[in-house]
Structures are given as C-alpha cells and as structure tokens.
Amino acid sequence: MYSEANFKSKLIHWFDENQRQMPWRETTNPYYIWLSEVMLQQTQVNTVREYYLKFINRFPTISDLSKAEEDEVLKYWEGLGYYSRARNFHTAVKDVDENHAATVPRDPEIFKKLKGVGPYTQAAVMSIAFDQPLATVDGNVFRVWSRLNNDNRDTKLQSTRKAYEIELSPYVQSQSGTFNQAMMELGALVCTPKNPLCLFCPVQQHCEAFEQGTVSELPVKSKKIKKKNVKQHVYIIKNLNDEVLIEKRKAKLLNNMWEFPMYEATASEGINQALNIDIPISTTPIKHLKHQFTHLTWDIDVFEAKTAVDHTKTELPEEMTWMKMTDKEMYNFPVSMTKIYEFIKKQF
Template sequence: MIEWPESKIHAFQKTLLDWYDHNKRDLPWRRDHDPYHVWISEIMLQQTQVHTVIPYYERFMGEFPSVADLANADEGRLMKAWEGLGYYSRARNLQKAARQIVQDYDNVWPRDIAELQKLAGIGPYTAGAIASIAFNQPVPAVDGNAFRVFSRLLEIDDEISKPQTRKIFEQVISKIISQERPGDFNQAIMDLGSSYMTAANPDSDHSPVKAFNQAYIDGVELNYPVKNKKPRPIEVDYFALVIRSSAGILMEKRPDSGILADFWTFPLVAKEDLLAFSGQDEFAEDEDALTAMTDYFAQQYGLTLAFQFLPVKKVTHIFTHRKWLMTLLSADLTTENDLSLFPGRFFSKEDFIQHAFPKVQQKLIDRVNSLDE
C-alpha cells in the first residue's frame, strides 16, 4: 500500500473537490444537509440504483416529511410506500430508528458516529455519511465506492470482504479526507466510484484523479479491489399456488422470521418438503407432483383441492444466498372449507391494492396476469 505525503494529500483534495463542485450530480437529497434526508436516501440506496431511488425518495418525503411522521406512521402505509425497493427489513428499521430519535433523543439527531450506530439499521457507512454530510464531521463513509476508489489510488491489497479490512480503509481515508469539507469529499468519492472508477470498464483515461491512481498508472486497475468471489446462490425449487374461490385468492402469511418475514404471498411449498411428505426421492411424472400437493393440502390444512399446472414459465428470484425457482400451480376451491388450520386468508381485489408485497410476489402476480393478456 502506498502512503501519500501531506503535499500530495492536499493536491488530491483540491483536485477532487474542484471536480465535484463543477460536476456533482443533482440529487434531491443533496439540496440541503438535513440528517433525515441524508439518512433516508442512504438507506434507500443500499442494494438499489440511484435512478430507481429518486422517485421513491420524493414520494417517501411527501408521505413522511419528518422523523416524527415516520415514527408515528402506520406500518401498512410505510410498507406500501417502500413496496418495490425490496429488503423490507430496511423500512422496519427506519421506523425503529425514527422512534429512537423521537423517544430516546427528544427528537434531536445524535451527531457522534458512535451514537448514530446505536440507531436501528445504521452501520458504520451510514453513520459516517450522516456525520460528515449533515454535521460536517471529518469521518470516512466506507462503502463499495470507497473500497474501489482508494484500493486503486493506493494499491491496497487487503481483501475487502474481511471485517478487519474496513478498519484499514477507515484509517487510510481519515488521513486523506478534507477537514473543511468532509461531506462533499465523501460524496465526491461516491460520484467518482460510480462514474470514472466503476467496477467494470472504468474510464480512467479521462478521470479527474488519474494522476493519483497508482493502479491505473501501473496497468493493474482491474485487480482492485481485492475480493473473493461470492459463492453462487443455492437453487431451491418451490411450487407457488394460485388458489381461487368466490372470496378471492388464497394468500399465506409468512412466518415472523426468515426470508419474506411477515409478508403475504401465494402459498409456497418447497419441492423438497413435498417429496419428503410423499416419501419419494423425485417425482417420476408431473402428475405425481399434483397428486402429492392434493394429498398435502388435505392432510395439513383439511382443504380439498385438485391442482393443475399453469401454462407459464417458472418464476425466478434471487436472494443473497438463495435462488428460488417457482412453478405455478392453480386450483379452485368450490366448497366451503375451514381455514382455521391454514396460515392465511382470501384476498379480494381491494386487498391486493391496499397491501404491500415483496418483489418475488409481484413477479408471481405479473406471471399470472400474463395469462390474461
């Protein structure tokens, strides 16, 4: 790893901030330094592209213009406002943190980075972003952009997936960050990492900081940052069930922990569980799976159903470590059945409008709706 002398640090700060002053992105959360605005934008930007976040952010601010509004919001309304962004635990943590600010901090934002990390869902990066942008504190905000930019500038060979590596980057950046304009410095690094210093196909020939980019000068830019390849997500086969009656479509309430916790979905039965129920290693024919599902629902929930395959392709959805492959089955419930054993209820058209659904469920709905097109 290269270490810069003080003169080079000052030259880098000036070059970076001059470029930022003339080229910074016009983003709605950058129009002031309100910690609430910084916080909401940073949480939304986790796992989500900037162009996708902008309309969500603007609608969210219209719905919940202050921390107190968010703290007091109905959870269903909050989930609806978040619908489509995914990773719904982020929204729940937003409300938990808002309530902490209102109740534990008398509606006054903590400024200290350690205090900020006591708020639900706020880790070192988000705390650094809020402290530097909203409160002008010279602390780094180390995200993927910062890892990429500084590993290339200084040829830092530490593997970035290791927890201790963050500390190394924080120490390095703390020596380089502008003491006068830390928020602009951190945002300039974000913009640099998403433009000239991208993960693939960087444009360092035209980068404003190419003279400082040692990996570019040495022709090894794509070797940085150093990271192990992520393991491929494990594939899991599911049957997604579209069960209709005169009351609507049967929906299942997911458990309060695990993937899609507390959300409503079509009933989902893992193929592995259905095979175990039927005592088979594999279904020899498609009809065997339909028979097994009929028996499964009769025994588990006391529901008499005759399933058939819907003539649509499987729906695929990738979580961080899992890839779900969902085959759609349908059935009609023509007689009155007791749902007391089933973890759900029938949804009317109005229910579908009012409830927030995870992205995987929206994919299933879209695939079913494609049959009517």
C-alpha cells in the same frame, strides 16, 4: 504518496462540477439524508429517486414516520427489496422520536447505537448532515482507494475496511461530507468496475494502478459464497367469489409480507395440509420464474387449482385471507409475488 491537499482539492473541484442532481443532495435535513442512505444500500440511484420522494411526501417528519404502522411503511418500500432496512429504519426513527426529541443525534457514538446503523451509514449520515470527520467506505470507495494505492488487500475483509477508514481519516477532517460524496461519485461515474474512464479521471496523476497498468485487477475480492438454490411451489387458489388466497409470511426472510401460498417443492402436500382440504392442483406449472437474494435463489414454479374453493365451507388459518384482485395495493407484496400477481391478473 502525494500531497493530500492537492488530491483533495482536485477531487472536490471535480465533484462540484460533475455531481449528479439528486433530491437528497438538495436538503440539509438529517432525517432525509439518513433515509436516502438507507434506501441507497444495495439499490441503484435511479430506482431510489421515486421511492425517496414518495416516502418523504407521506412521512415528512420523524414523528410522522414514528406514528405510522409497519404495514404502511413497508407498502411505501414495496419493490425496493431488502425489507429489513425499512423495518430497522422504522424502529430507529421511533427511538429517535421517543428518546431524542425527534431529532437525529449529532453525536456519532449515539447515532451508531440506533437499529440498523452500521459503520457506513454512521459515517455517511454524520459526515454529510453534520460534517463529522468520518470516512465512508462502500464499494465505490474500496475500488477508488485500492486503485489509487495499487492496493492488493482483500476488500471483503473487515480488517481492510478498518484500514481504509484510518487511511482516509486525514481527508475528512474538514469538508467530510463533500469529500465522502466525491469519492463515491468518482467510483460511480469514472472509476467504474469495468471499463473505467481513466483518461477523464481528475486524480489520474495520483493513481498508482494507472501508472502500473493494474487498474483492471483491482480491487481484490475474495470469492463470493455460492448461492443456495431453493425450488419453490406457489399455488394460485381462487374461491367462488373470484378472490385469491394469500398468506402472511412467518419466515425471517420477507417477514410479515404477503404472498400467494408458497412451499418448498419437497413439501408437495403443503397447501392441502394448511387448509385441511383436498384441492386438485394442476400438474403443469402456469409460470416459472427465478428471484435472486444475496445468498439465495428462489426457483419458483406457479401452479393453479383446477377448481374454485367453496369459501363458505373452508376455515382459513390465521395467517391466510382471501384477496380481491383489485385490492392488491392494500397488501405488502415482495417483488417475486408482484410479478406473479401481474401474470394471473390477466386471467381474471
């Protein structure tokens, strides 16, 4: 199609001149690079910066993180979402601490066996930290590469990812980390999903989609699965000490995080059954909100108990506890529950 060396040199020169300043680009520590890649999955760069800096300040080494309790790790992740990333990372770091002398493995085949390490994370960390010749293929790279080649293959298919990794392989035999970052940065800053800045693209002359006028049609993606919508009822229940009832989740989604008692709308007696008492609940919600997950939407109505519960006569299930409103920072709350907390805090 075109000179590989010419294309690569133009792209890397552009990256050297235009890359955004990010704290994880200022380190060669493989643990920090790994952490940043995990945090950046499905999360915007500007959101990650603060979390990344706080995290490495609290857990500066693999051993520090390995020794930490999961609740504390999740607390430092609170607000980033996709909490399985934090749990998997914590598990993997423990493995590295115990079985690899607290040193991130340089061997890609060993690294990919760690919990939560998929093809993208393997390629990104191994190439950036150790210059291993692996091509990263994320959403940005799918977009850039499909447009460069005017490629109509469905980027949702695993076969397309595999094909892209093979096609990009010649470009990562040297300077792999720099090339991978340059491709992703080009997708983030220039070759954007909408209104790409084609006139400012450093490799425009190599772009077949630009030549054919098909940039806006690429990449090709099969239709997304329609999200399931689940109506949820959340209950705000106070006791005589002005504490509020919270519950640790048992469900796989947001497992072990804390929430105000929540039940699907069809389970209208859920809270009374859980406490084995009859609590008068307001019939009109005090707040409504929606929270989006990848394949699921929670449509939440928040209800308030009309009277305070006498906690001295109420035995709570093991997964429930009373929380002082000033102690919220001691518990790991998902974003939806934090929004509810901020709302009811004004009433205390």
